[in-house]
Amino acid sequence: MSRMKLVLVGNGMAGMRTLEELLKAAPDMYEITVFGDEPHPNYNRIMLSPVLAGEQTVEQIVLNSRDWYAEHGITLHTGKRVVKIDRKHRFVEADDGTRQSYDRLLLATGSKSFILPVPGADLPGVIGFRDIADVDAMIAASGQYRHAVVIGGGLLGLEAANGLKLRGMEVSVVHIAPWLLERQMDEPASRLLQNSLEDRGLKFLLRKQTAELVRGESGRVCALTFKDGEQIPADLVVMAVGIRPNTQLAESAGLQCNRGILVNDTMQTYDPRIYAVGECASHRGIAYGLVAPLFEQAKVCANHLALHGVARYQGSMTSTKLKVTGIDLFSAGNFMGGEGHEEIVLQDAGRGSYKKLVLKDNKLAGAVLFGDTLDGAWYFELMRDATDVSDFRDKLLFGRHHVGDSGAGGGLGDELSRVMALPDTAEICGCNGVCKGDIIKAVRDKKLFTLDEVRAHTKASGSCGSCTGLVETILAATAGGDYSTAPSKKPLCNCTEHTHDEIRAAIVEQGLKTLPETMRALDWKTPDGCTKCRPALNYYLLCAWPTEYVDDAQSRYINERAHGNIQKDGSFSVVPRMWGGLTNPKELRAIADVAEKFNVPEVKLTGGQRIDLFGIKKEDLPAVWKDLSDAGFVSGHAYGKALRTVKTCVGSQWCRFGTQDSTGLGVKLEEMTWGSWMPHKFKLAVSGCPRNCAEATIKDFGIVCVDSGYELHVGGNGGIKVRVTDLLCRVETEAQVLEYCAAYTQLYREEAHYLERTAPWVERVGLSHIKAKVVEDAANRVALAERFLLSQKPAQVDPWKERTAGELKREFMPLNVIPA
Amino acid sequence: MTDWIEVAHLDDIPRQGARVVKTAAGEIAVFRTVDDEVFALRDRCPHKGGPLSQGIVHGKKVACPLHDWKINLDSGLAVAPDVGCAARFPVRVVEGRVSLSLTTETTSTDR
Numbered sequence: 001m002s003r004m005k006l007v008l009v010g011n012g013m014a015g016m017r018t019l020e021e022l023l024k025a026a027p028d029m030y031e032i033t034v035f036g037d038e039p040h041p042n043y044n045r046i047m048l049s050p051v052l053a054g055e056q057t058v059e060q061i062v063l064n065s066r067d068w069y070a071e072h073g074i075t076l077h078t079g080k081r082v083v084k085i086d087r088k089h090r091f092v093e094a095d096d097g098t099r100q101s102y103d104r105l106l107l108a109t110g111s112k113s114f115i116l117p118v119p120g121a122d123l124p125g126v127i128g129f130r131d132i133a134d135v136d137a138m139i140a141a142s143g144q145y146r147h148a149v150v151i152g153g154g155l156l157g158l159e160a161a162n163g164l165k166l167r168g169m170e171v172s173v174v175h176i177a178p179w180l181l182e183r184q185m186d187e188p189a190s191r192l193l194q195n196s197l198e199d200r201g202l203k204f205l206l207r208k209q210t211a212e213l214v215r216g217e218s219g220r221v222c223a224l225t226f227k228d229g230e231q232i233p234a235d236l237v238v239m240a241v242g243i244r245p246n247t248q249l250a251e252s253a254g255l256q257c258n259r260g261i262l263v264n265d266t267m268q269t270y271d272p273r274i275y276a277v278g279e280c281a282s283h284r285g286i287a288y289g290l291v292a293p294l295f296e297q298a299k300v301c302a303n304h305l306a307l308h309g310v311a312r313y314q315g316s317m318t319s320t321k322l323k324v325t326g327i328d329l330f331s332a333g334n335f336m337g338g339e340g341h342e343e344i345v346l347q348d349a350g351r352g353s354y355k356k357l358v359l360k361d362n363k364l365a366g367a368v369l370f371g372d373t374l375d376g377a378w379y380f381e382l383m384r385d386a387t388d389v390s391d392f393r394d395k396l397l398f399g400r401h402h403v404g405d406s407g408a409g410g411g412l413g414d415e416l417s418r419v420m421a422l423p424d425t426a427e428i429c430g431c432n433g434v435c436k437g438d439i440i441k442a443v444r445d446k447k448l449f450t451l452d453e454v455r456a457h458t459k460a461s462g463s464c465g466s467c468t469g470l471v472e473t474i475l476a477a478t479a480g481g482d483y484s485t486a487p488s489k490k491p492l493c494n495c496t497e498h499t500h501d502e503i504r505a506a507i508v509e510q511g512l513k514t515l516p517e518t519m520r521a522l523d524w525k526t527p528d529g530c531t532k533c534r535p536a537l538n539y540y541l542l543c544a545w546p547t548e549y550v551d552d553a554q555s556r557y558i559n560e561r562a563h564g565n566i567q568k569d570g571s572f573s574v575v576p577r578m579w580g581g582l583t584n585p586k587e588l589r590a591i592a593d594v595a596e597k598f599n600v601p602e603v604k605l606t607g608g609q610r611i612d613l614f615g616i617k618k619e620d621l622p623a624v625w626k627d628l629s630d631a632g633f634v635s636g637h638a639y640g641k642a643l644r645t646v647k648t649c650v651g652s653q654w655c656r657f658g659t660q661d662s663t664g665l666g667v668k669l670e671e672m673t674w675g676s677w678m679p680h681k682f683k684l685a686v687s688g689c690p691r692n693c694a695e696a697t698i699k700d701f702g703i704v705c706v707d708s709g710y711e712l713h714v715g716g717n718g719g720i721k722v723r724v725t726d727l728l729c730r731v732e733t734e735a736q737v738l739e740y741c742a743a744y745t746q747l748y749r750e751e752a753h754y755l756e757r758t759a760p761w762v763e764r765v766g767l768s769h770i771k772a773k774v775v776e777d778a779a780n781r782v783a784l785a786e787r788f789l790l791s792q793k794p795a796q797v798d799p800w801k802e803r804t805a806g807e808l809k810r811e812f813m814p815l816n817v818i819p820a
Numbered sequence: 821m822t823d824w825i826e827v828a829h830l831d832d833i834p835r836q837g838a839r840v841v842k843t844a845a846g847e848i849a850v851f852r853t854v855d856d857e858v859f860a861l862r863d864r865c866p867h868k869g870g871p872l873s874q875g876i877v878h879g880k881k882v883a884c885p886l887h888d889w890k891i892n893l894d895s896g897l898a899v900a901p902d903v904g905c906a907a908r909f910p911v912r913v914v915e916g917r918v919s920l921s922l923t924t925e926t927t928s929t930d931r
């Protein structure tokens with residue numbers, strides 16, 4: 001069968017990325033031909049700045065070598081410019097006459113530097129900053145001439161100026177606006193930037209308009225004249241005043257263009273056989289000029305070229321960083337503020353740092369950071385997720401580290417700035433033993449651009465996630481720029497375009513009651529989901545329909561399916577519940593008997609006040625459980641996204657300081673909450689007095705007894721990133737504690753995203769939101785608590801007992817034994 | 821010629837799940853996909869030996885329960901970027917009866 005023909009015009013970052021995605025999705029579907037008018041194979045354009053600065057070489061920034069094209073059977077025409085598209089007969093023609101027919105055509109022609117239409121703009125020595133040829137011209141000029149003038153004080157202009165200065169030239173930057181980077185920064189931040197660039201020897205001419213470039217005796221440019229008559233010497237003029245999408249080719253073929261080739265959400269142009277991606281494309285009126293959104297477009301386009309036909313591009317939010325080594329700058333969103341906006345500013349000229357956050361309706365609308373940009377990614381996330389920041393507004397400016405950060409590790413601030421100075425052998429990811437050198441190598445060799453890709457290839461930051469920041473820094477420094485993709489919304493997983501919240505809402509609103517029904521109704525892209533979405537959907541359905549939904553064991557992770565923790569050798573551990581950490585000789589004897597009878601290799605006291613039996617073979621589990629169950633034990637759910645333990649201290653029964661019966665209350669709480677499935681694991685504790693021996697202030701729900709009653713604390717975590725609880729309220733009676741606990745738990749169950757523990761959930765939705773629903777609105781509290789108790793009725797069946805016999809025992813038995 | 825050993829009825833294996841057959845030469849995981857296709861692999865993950873039979877089956881893949889590598893059921897190959905291969909065993913289903921052969925099929929790992 002003959003394959004369809006795909007032609008790519010534009011051998012640059014967006015087009016080639018699309019091909020890479022396409023080859024992953026449908027390796028053999030097309031016979032591919034690529035035209036590029038540059039003489040080089042595809043390279044990392046954004047690294048031209050470091051190449052100019054002498055920090056990298058052209059060889060280092062090649063993304064797809066000629067061998068790569070050959071290996072993938074792709075015909076590559078370099079140095080050939082496509083000048084004609086014949087849509088009727090479906091072929092393209094290059095300037096040397098080469099013709100190639102197509103079934104699908106992909107235009108990724110990028111943009112070109114905009115050259116100011118002033119007299120002399122066509123003189124030798126006047127160039128843009130766009131490609132290797134421009135960089136070569138700059139490097140050559142720096143060896144021969146003295147005076148360089150960069151017109152344009154934007155990101156590109158400053159990077160060019162910095163590079164030329166490092167190459168030994170005298171550099172002046174001419175800028176028409178009153179301050180540099182006026183589209184990325186406000187004036188105070190820009191002044192700091194200007195100061196530090198001046199310290200490096202750059203000169204700035206602001207509010208200056210170029211009138212003419214003057215021809216020297218040799219025929220080359222020799223000076224620049226301003227509108228006000230002033231003249232400065234110039235042997236090299238770099239125009240960095242903007243870019244213009246390359247649309248002539250598309251226009252000449254009759255494709256609609258308006259500051260870019262118009263495309264729909266599937267990256268298709270008006271001709272259904274022709275797609276466009278990258279800087280040349282205009283999507284919903286925007287032509288993006290940064291790599292991250294272009295790569296998102298590439299993914300979507302490849303999906304359609306592969307005839308999967310499910311992805312849509314819905315626009316991106318972008319942020320900027322300046323790639324001048326030693327200068328840290330970040331900006332995103334609406335950083336100028338205005339009507340209805342509020343600003344928080346921290347300015348420390350001595351340290352050369354400046355931070356400005358712009359808020360609107362208690363949400364972050366924009367940010368400018370200069371000097372210390374570590375929190376840029378975090379602010380960006382808050383903006384994208386439209387997080388309500390009112391609860392930590394006072395600390396917002398000081399960064400994630402000060403807010404508690406239950407997501408990816410804080411506390412590494414100093415380390416982060418030192419990370420690039422670390423040796424290659426330094427371990428970055430403690431969970432998976434990945435060193436800095438491994439990450440750099442993978443990023444280079446495998447051409448990784450995003451955090452997700454680094455995770456997939458190296459496993460770094462893929463487990464507990466606390467090294468995410470470090471990995472991002474290494475990625476940015478190695479691959480250049482800031483590639484963190486920022487889709488306008490974050491889908492649950494790759495099987496769907498919907499977010500957690502959208503899915504939860506649809507389940508309730510559309511009355512979806514089974515997994516297949518939900519996947520069908522929400523246009524799932526895969527036949528039966530993946531390991532991310534199936535457990536999440538199973539939980540969402542269970543939470544929405546507690547009395548009806550039939551649990552799908554095959555959509556549970558093994559620990560929950562087998563009701564034990566799988567160990568590295570495939571055996572399991574068994575932790576029976578010990579209510580509130582209390583036990584007695586009879587229980588201990590029963591455990592001892594089980595341990596002996598089944599030759600349990602290890603018995604250990606857990607950090608959760610109970611006993612763990614390790615190394616039990618899967619097929620022995622039902623028998624072990626039967627013995628434990630006969631002795632009165634139920635499962636401790638030490639394996640589940642479920643209620644784990646209720647830790648207690650001695651309390652008023654025995655302790656001389658105890659104010660209330662913390663042990664007794666703990667038992668009651670555990671009796672109420674055990675068996676409940678949750679978005680993530682959930683731990684409680686009750687301490688008898690503020691000495692807090694049960695560590696209640698690092699639990700998901702913690703109670704500190706006081707003389708007048710009970711303090712209720714929420715959103716604590718003692719794990720990867722310790723987070724101290726927030727005080728929810730004080731109550732007077734045990735009955736109230738139980739009601740508030742049930743209500744809070746249910747709110748978490750109904751609102752949190754799957755695998756989001758209470759600490760990040762509280763930070764995401766805000767304590768005031770929780771107070772409003774649980775403390776201030778008594779009727780709502782009662783309703784929540786009732787829903788919790790209702791869901792507990794079918795949940796409080798001991799899963800172990802159920803599996804000691806009958807149909808459910810099957811899971812644990814071999815299918816068959818074939819003797820030797 | 822293949823020696824088929826009947827090991828179970830299709831219904832004994834949960835859909836989107838697996839069961840284990842114990843043999844003198846080690847354990848074999850027998851998988852059943854959502855479309856009732858049946859595959860058999862050595863029950864050892866090419867990463868660090870995790871029991872594949874305990875993973876979540878989705879599409880024609882299983883996710884290892886220990887560190888979440890995805891293994892293709894039809895080839896035994898780990899899904900890229902991970903690299904490795906679990907040995908495959910021929911299986912067939914005739915009138916709902918599942919049979920297995922103990923001669924492994926190999927898949928070349930260098931792609």
Ligand code: SRM
Pocket residue numbers: 565566567573575604605606607608609610611612638644645681683698699716717718719720721757
């Ligand atoms: C057994 C135990 C260690 C011990 O010997 O003491 C334990 C063992 C495991 N913990 Fe833990 N944790 C144990 C108490 C804790 C505690 C202490 C506590 O509960 O007071 C913490 C910190 C408190 C907290 O959770 O806030 C703790 C924080 C974690 C975390 C980090 C959670 C976080 O949100 O940061 C993980 C990873 C996760 O859940 O994703 C984890 C995961 C694990 C897993 C399930 C790892 C795994 O996926 O295989 C371990 C299972 C071993 C096994 O087979 O049983 N374990 N783990 C403790 C069981 C308590 C119990 O009786 O149920």
Ligand SMILES: Cc1cc2nc3c(=O)[nH]c(=O)nc-3n(C[C@H](O)[C@H](O)[C@H](O)COP(=O)(O)OP(=O)(O)OC[C@H]3O[C@@H](n4cnc5c(N)ncnc54)[C@H](O)[C@@H]3O)c2cc1C
Pocket residue numbers: 009010011012013014015035036037038045046047048049080081082083108109110111129130131156246249277278279280288289290291292294321323480481482
């Ligand atoms: C110096 C520099 C620094 C940058 N820094 C950053 C940064 O830090 N972060 C960031 O996100 N982005 C940065 N960018 C922008 C980023 O490089 C571009 O957004 C990206 O390269 C655009 O990809 P593209 O595929 O659309 O276009 P390109 O990469 O420009 O590819 C288009 C290719 O098509 C060729 N072509 C055009 N017309 C034809 C034709 N008719 N026939 C054949 N070939 C044709 C062009 O010559 C070019 O090779 C930077 C850009 C430059 C120049």
Ligand code: SF4
Pocket residue numbers: none
């Ligand atoms: S028990 Fe907890 S801390 Fe110990 S190795 Fe396992 S996950 Fe890590």
Ligand code: FES
Pocket residue numbers: 865866867868869870884885886887888889
């Ligand atoms: S043992 Fe299978 S993924 Fe590690």
